[in-house]
Amino acid sequence: MTVDNWRPCEWGDLAELKYGRALKGYRDGRGSTTVFGTNGPVGTTEADPHGAGPGVIVGRKGAYRGIHYSPGPFYVIDTAFWLEPVNEVDIRWAYYELLTHDINTMDSGSAIPxxxxxxxxKMPVLLPPLDDQRRIVAVLGSLDDKIASCLKAIxxxxxxxxxxxxxxxxxxxxGEPLWRPEPLGEALAVLETGSRPRGGIKDIDGGVVSLGAENIQSAGVSRAKRFKYVTEDFAEKMTRGVLQDGDVLVYKDGGKPGNFIPHVSAFGEGFPVARAVINEHVYRVRTKAPVTQGLLYWVLRSEWLDREMRNRGTGAAIPGINSTNFRSLPFPSLPQEAIANLGPTLDSLLKRMLMLGSEIATLEETRDALLPELISGRLRVGAVDGVLEEVLM
Known part of the structure; x- marks a missing residue:
């Protein structure tokens, strides 16, 4: 396919993949240069960057190897490449074009993918004139910039x-909080998991979203972009694990032996979807008055409760925290007046985070629909102006 004066060529005509270099100390939080590996940002460094930015990083090693964009200075370790294009290529357009390819199918044949x-x-590419590249970037970039703004607000x-x-x-x-005599369980009205149908859900491609551990990061933030489902009939018959607005969600079990890493998120306001259930690896948690859902969320997200959950959840072959240990978690001693004043404020903040998460999902859906159409030339930039204005309002 050709579009106007768009030129068919290959990526080898347009850019070189430069090898990253091994680096120590990038996880200690020092430096302002973002360090990238095969799966994205992994830390920061004070070392001289490979590029001042913007730049594109291409995963080199591992079962999953991604395409990543750095708006600022970047350093690439030896599990990834960085892209050095020729002058006729806008670097952010290169990033979006590469997202339309699956580099995980390009194995070199070594023991490690x-x-x-x-x-x-040898990957084919349809190269637009530089002005057209920049118009495409203006559309897709405005969506990604809005997503970044929402994430910052969260x-x-x-x-x-x-x-x-x-x-x-x-x-x-x-520096330890004073704990009240009663454990967390005394403040809870609901602590339950969900379920999945016997035989699993891998062949179910529609119905009601079933959230699992992979969906639990934090309120408004979910790295998992694909959902699993249970049938409508199964969801209707579930007596536990049917989500309601404001539910706090806790990653219950899984991970590497001896290392339980708890995650706490929330559901509601359309985040991550309007309707969902949970599987057996996630707790749905609700409080009794006067403790509110917002207060519960931030207590569970605190460094003290994170440590307590890690301590209770580590040691088993499959690390996790059972309901007895969860109920036995400590709860900070707060005066009733503080709970009465703080609870509604935290509820409002939590609601705002969930609304932003829902907005991000809409923006991502729009971007992902437009990206292949704009990059291929099947859709021209002028045809999406009205839609874009509506989404970005």
Whole structure:
């Protein structure tokens, strides 16, 4: 296919894949240069960057190897490549074009799955004139920039909620909160898991979304972009694990032996979907008055409860926290006045985070639908202006 004066060529005509280099100390939080590996950002460094940015990073080693974009300075470790294009290629257009390819099919044949540079260079590409590249970037980039703005707002709300909780807590000389005599379980009205049909759900491609551990990151944030489902009939018959707005969700079990890493999220306001159930690896948690869902969310997200859950969930062959251990978690001692004042504020913050998460899902859906059409030339930029304005309002 040709579009106007778009030129058919191969990626080897347009760019070179440059090898990353091994680096130590990038997980210690020092430096302002983002460090990338095969799956994306892995830390920061004070070392000289490979590029001032923007730049494109291409996964080199591993079963899953992604395409990543860095708006600023970047350093690439030895599990990835970075792209050095010729002048006629807009680097962000290159990023979007590469997202239309599956580099995980380009194995070099080594024991560890690795991207073949030869196969990469042979990938076909339809190269628009630079002005057209920039118009495409303006559309897709505006959506990604809005997503980034929403994620930043979620992060700020998360930090604000944590700060408000800490402000109300009484801590001892070691910085530990004073715990009330009754455990967390006394403040809970609901603690339950869901289920899946006998025989599994891998062949079910529609129905009601079934959220699992992979969907639990934090309120408004979900890295999993594909959902699993149970049938409508199965969901209707479920007596446990049917989600309601405001439910707090906790990753219950799984992971590497001896290392339980809890995750706490929430459901509602269309995030991550309007209707869902949970499987047996996730807790649905609701409180009794006067403790609110927002207060519960930030207590469970606190460093102290994170540590307590890790301690209770580590040691089994399949690490996790059972309902007895979850109910026995401590709950901070807060005056009734503090709970009455703090609870509604945290509820509002949690609601805002969920609404932003729902907005992100809409933006991502729009971007993912437009990307292959714009990159292929099947859809021209002028045809999407009205839709874009409506989505970005």
């Amino acid at each position: 690795s991207t073949s540079r030869d196969a990469f260079y 992060g700020l709300a998360e930090a604000l909620g944590d700060a408000l909780l800490r402000e109300r807590l009484t801590v001892d000389a070691d």
